[in-house]
Amino acid sequence: MPYIPHTPDQQRQMLEVIGLGAMDELFQDVPGSLRATSFDLPPGKSEMEVFSFIRQLSWRNSTGLKSFLGAGFYDHYIPAAAPAIVSRSEFYTAYTPYQAEASQGSLQALFEYQSAMCRLLDMEYSNASVYDGGTAIYEAMMMAVRHTRRRKIIISGDLSPIYQHMLKCYTKNLRLELIIIDQSSGLPVMDSLTSALDHDCAALIVQNPNFFGNIYDYAPIFARCRDLSIVSIISVYPLLQSILKTPGQMGADIAVAEGQCLGLPLNFGGPYLGIMTCAGHLIRQMPGRIVGKTRDSEGKEGYVLTLQAREQHIRREKATSNICSNQSLCALQALAYVCLAGPEGLQSTARKCVELAHYAAEKLTAVEGVALLNHAPFGNEFALSLPMNAYELIGELVQKGFVPGFPLGRYYQGMDNCLLMACTEKITRQDIGVLAELIRGMVRGD
Amino acid sequence: MKTIFDHSVPGRVSPHQQKTETDSDGYIPKELGRSTTPDLPRVGELDVVRHFTRLSRLNFGVDSNFYPLGSCTMKYNPKFMEQAAALHGFTDLHPLLPQLKGAGLYTQGALQVIYELEDLLCRITGMDAYTLQPMAGAHGELTGAMLMAAYHKNKGNDKTALIVPDSAHGTNPSSAAIAGYDVLTVKSRDGIIDPAAIREVLDRRVAGIMMTCPNTLGLFETHLSEIVDLIHSVDGLLYYDGANLNAILGRMLPGEAGFDVVHLNLHKTFGTPHGSGGPGSGPVGVNKKLEPFLPVSRVVRLEDGQFFLKYDYPDSIGYIAPFYGNFGVMLKAYAYILRLGREGLLRVSENAVLSANYLRKRLEDHLHIPYNRMCMHEFVASAVRQARKGVRAVDIAKALLDKGHYAPTVYFPLIVKECLMIEPTETESKETLDTFIDDLVDILVRVESDPEEIRRSPRSTPVSRLDEVLAARSMQLCT
Numbered sequence: 055m056p057y058i059p060h061t062p063d064q065q066r067q068m069l070e071v072i073g074l075g076a077m078d079e080l081f082q083d084v085p086g087s088l089r090a091t092s093f094d095l096p097p098g099k100s101e102m103e104v105f106s107f108i109r110q111l112s113w114r115n116s117t118g119l120k121s122f123l124g125a126g127f128y129d130h131y132i133p134a135a136a137p138a139i140v141s142r143s144e145f146y147t148a149y150t151p152y153q154a155e156a157s158q159g160s161l162q163a164l165f166e167y168q169s170a171m172c173r174l175l176d177m178e179y180s181n182a183s184v185y186d187g188g189t190a191i192y193e194a195m196m197m198a199v200r201h202t203r204r205r206k207i208i209i210s211g212d213l214s215p216i217y218q219h220m221l222k223c224y225t226k227n228l229r230l231e232l233i234i235i236d237q238s239s240g241l242p243v244m245d246s247l248t249s250a251l252d253h254d255c256a257a258l259i260v261q262n263p264n265f266f267g268n269i270y271d272y273a274p275i276f277a278r279c280r281d282l283s284i285v286s287i288i289s290v291y292p293l294l295q296s297i298l299k300t301p302g303q304m305g306a307d308i309a310v311a312e313g314q315c316l317g318l319p320l321n322f323g324g325p326y327l328g329i330m331t332c333a334g335h336l337i338r339q340m341p342g343r344i345v346g347k348t349r350d351s352e353g354k355e356g357y358v359l360t361l362q363a364r365e366q367h368i369r370r371e372k373a374t375s376n377i378c379s380n381q382s383l384c385a386l387q388a389l390a391y392v393c394l395a396g397p398e399g400l401q402s403t404a405r406k407c408v409e410l411a412h413y414a415a416e417k418l419t420a421v422e423g424v425a426l427l428n429h430a431p432f433g434n435e436f437a438l439s440l441p442m443n444a445y446e447l448i449g450e451l452v453q454k455g456f457v458p459g460f461p462l463g464r465y466y467q468g469m470d471n472c473l474l475m476a477c478t479e480k481i482t483r484q485d486i487g488v489l490a491e492l493i494r495g496m497v498r499g500d
Numbered sequence: 501m502k503t504i505f506d507h508s509v510p511g512r513v514s515p516h517q518q519k520t521e522t523d524s525d526g527y528i529p530k531e532l533g534r535s536t537t538p539d540l541p542r543v544g545e546l547d548v549v550r551h552f553t554r555l556s557r558l559n560f561g562v563d564s565n566f567y568p569l570g571s572c573t574m575k576y577n578p579k580f581m582e583q584a585a586a587l588h589g590f591t592d593l594h595p596l597l598p599q600l601k602g603a604g605l606y607t608q609g610a611l612q613v614i615y616e617l618e619d620l621l622c623r624i625t626g627m628d629a630y631t632l633q634p635m636a637g638a639h640g641e642l643t644g645a646m647l648m649a650a651y652h653k654n655k656g657n658d659k660t661a662l663i664v665p666d667s668a669h670g671t672n673p674s675s676a677a678i679a680g681y682d683v684l685t686v687k688s689r690d691g692i693i694d695p696a697a698i699r700e701v702l703d704r705r706v707a708g709i710m711m712t713c714p715n716t717l718g719l720f721e722t723h724l725s726e727i728v729d730l731i732h733s734v735d736g737l738l739y740y741d742g743a744n745l746n747a748i749l750g751r752m753l754p755g756e757a758g759f760d761v762v763h764l765n766l767h768k769t770f771g772t773p774h775g776s777g778g779p780g781s782g783p784v785g786v787n788k789k790l791e792p793f794l795p796v797s798r799v800v801r802l803e804d805g806q807f808f809l810k811y812d813y814p815d816s817i818g819y820i821a822p823f824y825g826n827f828g829v830m831l832k833a834y835a836y837i838l839r840l841g842r843e844g845l846l847r848v849s850e851n852a853v854l855s856a857n858y859l860r861k862r863l864e865d866h867l868h869i870p871y872n873r874m875c876m877h878e879f880v881a882s883a884v885r886q887a888r889k890g891v892r893a894v895d896i897a898k899a900l901l902d903k904g905h906y907a908p909t910v911y912f913p914l915i916v917k918e919c920l921m922i923e924p925t926e927t928e929s930k931e932t933l934d935t936f937i938d939d940l941v942d943i944l945v946r947v948e949s950d951p952e953e954i955r956r957s958p959r960s961t962p963v964s965r966l967d968e969v970l971a972a973r974s975m976q977l978c979t
Contacts, residue, residue: 055844082874085722088725098844104835109587110609112588115593115607116606135545135549139549143561146577147561147577147774150776152569152909153898154968156565156907157558158501158559158961159556165977165978172978173540174540179977180978189639223819226817227649269532296538297528298534299531322610323822324824324828348971350963356962356963358968370670371673373677378670379767379777380779382778383776393551396517396540397538398542402519403518406519406520431527449600452600460596
């Protein structure tokens with residue numbers, strides 16, 4: 055049998071040591087009435103057969119499309135060294151570093167990851183990751199609820215609607231009041247957000263750039279939060295964060311992010327990386343693993359999992375979260391990406407994407423009837439209003455090898471003619487030119 | 501060892517910089533821009549590769565060391581699965597593609613993987629439907645508990661509490677609490693759940709029970725049928741924590757045994773790597789009673805054989821993940837199940853149980869084994885005798901590191917003092933098990949002659965015993 059090394063002789067010897075006569079007797083504790091009546095699975099296959107079958111499946115997915123699809127998940131170039139580093143099996147075949155002395159590699163790498171995230175987001179503390187950007191927002195919200203002992207949450211409507219759905223799902227049984235401040239046109243609704251804040255609020259949740267790609271300064275509203283002892287939570291796009299005003303500068307209490315853009319492939323939705331950072335006063339509310347620096351019995355520096363009194367295996371039902379396995383290997387890959395790019399590499403990639411997006415916006419708005427949805431500043435993603443249904447337009451263009459973006463009508467009422475378009479460094483000006491011509495042709499009804 | 505930040509040299513340029521065509525700073529108004537460059541390492545590619553290669557060599561992993569970490573099922577991770585999961589036809593796929601008009605056609609291979617893996621898991625566990633969205637075991641537990649809550653709400657049941665035995669996984673009580681339930685802990689008797697203890701707490705407000713079977717002591721819950729009847733008698737639901745499924749693959753199907761909800765750990769039972777602590781994958785299976793409540797989206801197969809995503813489930817609990825779960829991990833588990841097939845999976849449970857019992861019998865004269873009877877895939881030993889000499893479970897664990905073995909799980913489950921939870925898995929050879937036994941026995945002999953020496957271990961690891969109290973007090977969590 056594949057991967058099972060015992061020979062029949064060895065099995066007999068081992069059974070003899072145990073005092074049994076046959077392998078079947080190993081299951082003597084499983085009552086007859088509970089035994090499986092069937093185990094209807096296909097027979098095993100050789101490695102070659104399985105691999106070639108899965109490769110054939112992969113050919114049924116097309117990856118040759120020119121894509122302007124983002125909506126929070128971006129197709130950035132990944133330097134070859136990033137996956138090469140995490141393919142070291144000492145990293146990927148280890149587990150959560152419970153035995154610190156035999157896990158210094160993972161522990162130091164996670165410590166460096168925490169440090170890199172704190173520096174990128176300009177916050178005091180980071181944990182060692184949670185599942186994804188959505189669970190990071192949920193966990194941040196729960197930190198706020200525990201910290202303030204309040205139950206009302208104000209959510210800006212331009213937070214990713216995917217994450218809004220997740221928050222609604224997670225809080226169904228928790229007697230929390232989620233208030234989503236509607237937005238229209240992706241324009242800022244600072245006034246409505248500010249007027250919704252009061253002494254009953256645990257948290258304010260915003261996103262920068264928001265789902266529509268627009269960039270804001272949340273410093274004034276975070277200051278208002280501070281006055282009312284409300285925890286301010288911001289979800290950011292970490293690659294762009296290298297050139298945008300930081301959560302720290304804005305005075306955020308908790309900054310979270312989906313870390314996929316930092317060197318992780320799109321991979322049809324995962325594994326991704328939930329980045330969580332916070333201000334100093336909230337560290338004991340932080341969920342999940344945290345690595346800390348310490349010394350060994352001879353005074354040498356080393357690393358351990360720390361502040362474990364917060365965690366599920368110690369505090370059981372009173373833990374800050376139930377999270378156990380997180381996304382360590384993804385955190386390591388993100389760290390490798392950040393190091394390979396360096397600060398200037400991150401910034402130049404971010405600028406390149408922003409530049410391309412502005413070029414695309416210029417080219418596309420030159421098409422008659424196409425306009426920017428709003429005139430707020432944007433980064434590498436922007437919303438267009440079209441003279442036609444966006445979902446239908448995408449359907450047409452996909453057949454021509456282009457995915458022009460995401461149809462905003464999927465999540466926002468009254469936005470059926472709106473298209474969300476993203477650029478990464480993988481897009482060329484030529485791609486943009488061709489797409490603009492295709493859209494021009496469709497608008498004209500060619 | 502130096503951190504990557506210590507290797508930074510001002511002015512050193514990354515080879516991964518992009519050229520822009522214009523002065524692109526102008527696109528972001530100054531007041532919205534970052535005032536300082538982030539203080540991240542300026543290092544060359546070789547610096548990065550060498551630094552992380554050096555770090556990797558400070559780690560024990562399954563590829564380099566025996567890893568008998570109880571309840572974690574640290575089996576060998578076959579290499580071809582990594583190769584399959586790295587195929588660009590999968591890694592390059594944007595998760596929103598199938599939600600766009602006409603683009604679903606371009607993701608048929610990926611949707612087929614999800615659809616067929618769900619089907620295989622149904623067959624392996626006797627359940628009727630699966631969601632692959634939960635991204636780890638604990639996430640699966642939470643999803644399962646939320647499904648139970650949705651079921652009761654839908655039926656108008658006023659349920660407020662979940663029973664969690666003291667031998668269950670540490671994440672269970674926490675998951676139940678997050679799903680909004682009070683936790684009723686029941687004490688086990690003789691290492692397993694005592695139906696009488698269930699009866700004591702059982703009333704109309706009990707929503708169900710979260711069970712691990714075999715439990716964290718490695719013992720099969722022999723009163724399972726009685727517990728199933730008891731819980732169902734108040735319209736409660738039974739939750740199967742699949743952390744220990746490796747023990748019973750093909751021997752008992754949780755669905756047939758009476759469980760209503762199951763979560764699996766693909767990174768335990770189905771050979772996907774643990775990644776230093778994730779990414780994992782924690783699919784949740786349900787029977788017909790709970791199927792309407794599964795998270796959206798779900799992959800369905802149309803009559804023409806095409807796969808597509810369906811969102812129209814009015815009773816669904818909603819979105820527990822942004823998309824379809826840790827797809828890259830699922831792909832590996834799918835490859836693993838196809839490779840092993842029916843016979844292979846049956847041999848997994850059999851040999852996992854064989855190896856655990858072999859270790860137990862060979863060690864019973866040297867270590868106290870509180871429930872010393874047939875175990876399943878793991879067993880719990882206790883260092884209480886050694887503790888009288890001043891050598892605790894943790895000291896034995898550290899001494900094992902010096903012998904080149906990772907340590908068993910220590911101090912869990914909480915119900916056994918000074919415990920060492922040992923799970924060898926089916927992929928370790930008898931030679932490895934014998935070496936482990938000899939090394940452990942040698943340590944236990946030396947506990948008698950020189951306990952101080954054992955307490956000073958580990959000596960051969962990159963660092964000696966680390967001060968956890970200092971770490972918590974000094975709070976140096978970043979540099």
